[in-house]
Amino acid sequence: MAYVSLQFVIFTAAVTAIYFLFPVRKYQWTVLLAADYFFYLYSGYKYAIFIIFTTATIYLAGKAIGRSQETEKETLKLKKAEWGREEKKAFKAGVKRRQRTVLALALIANFGILIFLKYSNFIAGGLNQLISPGTGSGPIPMLKLFLPLGISFYTFQAAGYLIDVYNATIAPEKNFFKFALFISFFPQIVQGPISSFGQLGSQLFAEHRPEFARFKAGLELILWGYFKKMIIADRAVIAINTVTADYAKYSGTVILATALLYALQLYADFSAGIDISRGIAQMLGIDMVQNFRRPYFATSINDYWRRWHISLGTWMKNYIFYPVAMSKLFLGWSKKMKASSFGKTAAGAYVAKVLPTAFSSMIVFLVVGLWHGANAKYVAFGIWNGGIIMLSILLKPVFDRLCEALRIRTESFAWRVFRILRTFVIVLIGYYFDIAPGFRGALDMMRRSITDLHLRGGISLMRGLGLGKSDWAILAFGALTIFVTSVIGEKHGYEFPGEMLEKRSFALRWMVLFASMVLVAVWGIYGPGYDPAEFVYMQF
């Protein structure tokens, strides 16, 4: 069931109505669970086994760890007087080891499925390349595999829950069905955001009454989402697909314009999906985490990743970055470097201090790259982003001194604009890996974007990309709308344009909403003859 379909609108309206009319409010959450599984089975019943497996294994593992933690507490309480410090320590270590084993087994099983379904052909291809280089085939057969809907998202969310239980930051959920709801919540199953149990769980199971303010805000958010998806993203993707299908046919100007268009399309598409998800949840009385905060206004690549796909960034930070950076191995390296002669110098001391952070960032972005897809270009995408962050961490003192030497006023508006543009260029380079057919293709596209710029020819070529003049005008209008609302949002801290209207007159709000609905209906890409693109992040 596509988000951009009448079925989905009817489904959502029906679920909302049943949810609030459900006679026993205590069990309201069961409506959501039923809706989740209806949505999932309707979208592809053969996938259901995987989500059920993840739900069951993570639930059981969480319960086992939780029980172990309880037993540990009770035993320590009972043996408080009896055991000495060493005995307690040994007991705790034993319990932790057992818990770690359960955690590891559950994570291996679930990430194993994800890796098998998503990456086995990538790994097989790589191995074949090693065994028989240049032949394009090899002894390891390629498998015909399908990717269950939302597998990356729900696997990460479930893993996060289990790690939180293991770290005792949350108590394990006792009710299997409530846990199943947390894993399968329909507005987020397709493309996130990846929520933590602590943030989302209690809201899902709480009793909710319909609230006008939530309904209004939720519907406005959904409308904004459809505006971005149907008017901008699904229109831009037509030109992007035309060029990327055979980029060699086009001039560097067109390729550069396509990369810029992709930046617009990707943001419009992904943030639209999240807005629709969050809007639905909001109507149901549930607040989901923010996933975007005007990412193209980021002043550094670090900042960008704090604004783009925030929930994935948070997940990576909590469950990969910190554990890796604080691991004995990395801290050991840091210590060793500090102790070395290089570590005694000012530069060496700095490098030794930030080394775990820098390397952890690289590892995180390699994972982020792979998370996006099983392809060398995504690995390159990860290395590019990780490498830039690593360098920016390691060379921070150099850059600071350079700014001082050049007497740059780092608080000035011009410097901020420069940093925004610089970050955008870095991000844009990363996008070439997304749109190119492969790693080499990405490099070639970049090269041509610089060396093959013909403004006049380029502009005329833009006419043959599957979009008419009116489409380009609409895209320009859409981009301008996003830009203006983002500037205002950035200045006043608004999350989405609906908030800007909050204190405006009824007539103005009414007019804006009226115009938005009409524009979506008239300018939106939908209906027979069109094949509206799936949300980009659904494939991940």
Place this chain on the structure above:
Amino acid sequence: MKKIIIKRCVKIASLLIAVVLFLAFLQRYILTNVSDNTIRLRGFYQEEPNTLDVIVLGASEVYSDFSADELYKKTGVTSYPYSFAANPVTLWKYELREILERQTPKLLIVELNGAQYGKDMLYNSAAFRYLTQDMKLLPEKKEIIDTYGTDSKLSYYFPILKYHSEWHRGKNLRNGYSMLVQDMRGYSLLKGSYSHMARKEVPEELKDYDRTATRDLNPEAEKYFREFLDECKASGIENVLFVRFPHLVTDKKGVDALKRNNRAGEIAAEYGYEYLDMDAFCGEAGIERPEDFHNTDHLMMSGQMKFTDYLADYLVRKYDLKPTDLSPEQKEKWDESVRWMDACFAYYQDYMKDPVFNREYTVYERSDVMARVKKYLDPQ
């Protein structure tokens, strides 16, 4: 509290209603399949019930070759071309039901071109859309959509789903505006007429072929035709005349079409209906070949007038048609329409002083064309 809830509900409902009404307006006039065909069919539904004595059913030959205003001017008999481009025999039985739902014609004329279509034309999706757009008989509309609808069936009921991206097309805007003007006026001026103002170059007519020869219809076409004939019988309509309007036969395709038309005529005769190949009367009607033809299948406006005049005489003689009994208001509207048709013809004659060949230029109830015609309007 209750008051606040009611107030909020009223606000939301008013916003949604406003959006729906505005979109419905756009769907009616712009975001839809809007063309001369839809304007013509809309005009049919604007005629007062039971005021049309003659209905002419068929495809593009009907509205290109026949003028209801001219027939009225000549005989005082009201008529209307219930026709649209490539109207296939597949739909005729539904069209008859739709006609009889609103009118009680004394005579139904059926131009047979749509009966000789091959399979592709029998299931031409554009035709299904033209017909169903304004159809009043909902069960029939549903049956057509369910049986023949090709893409999203919902889009037949809500054309905006299919045509929402057509908003910027000048043709749509012009036709939509024309439809709006016609709707606001409440009746059609040119009564669906579509008059060609430019000729296309056509090959010379064939000479040695048998005008009375026949050839089998497509089996599916024959099935639909017989269903239509059964429907005619069952409807109890007084007079039904099957005709072939004037054509230039210039190639084998044209000969085949003629043969299949003749075969359809034979089948109509089996049911006791008369069939006329009107080509035979072109000489008597004063239609010059090829000067009065736009292309092989359609007449120029001059031909349209000559042909309608001839047909008017024939129908009055044959069916003893008397001027339609109209109220003074209705009569005034028809007289106004005749003045407009005269103005169109004057415009045509002026235009033809310096004719442009091989161009599609037609006069139909389109606002910009009507604005040009207006200066030829008799001030009386």
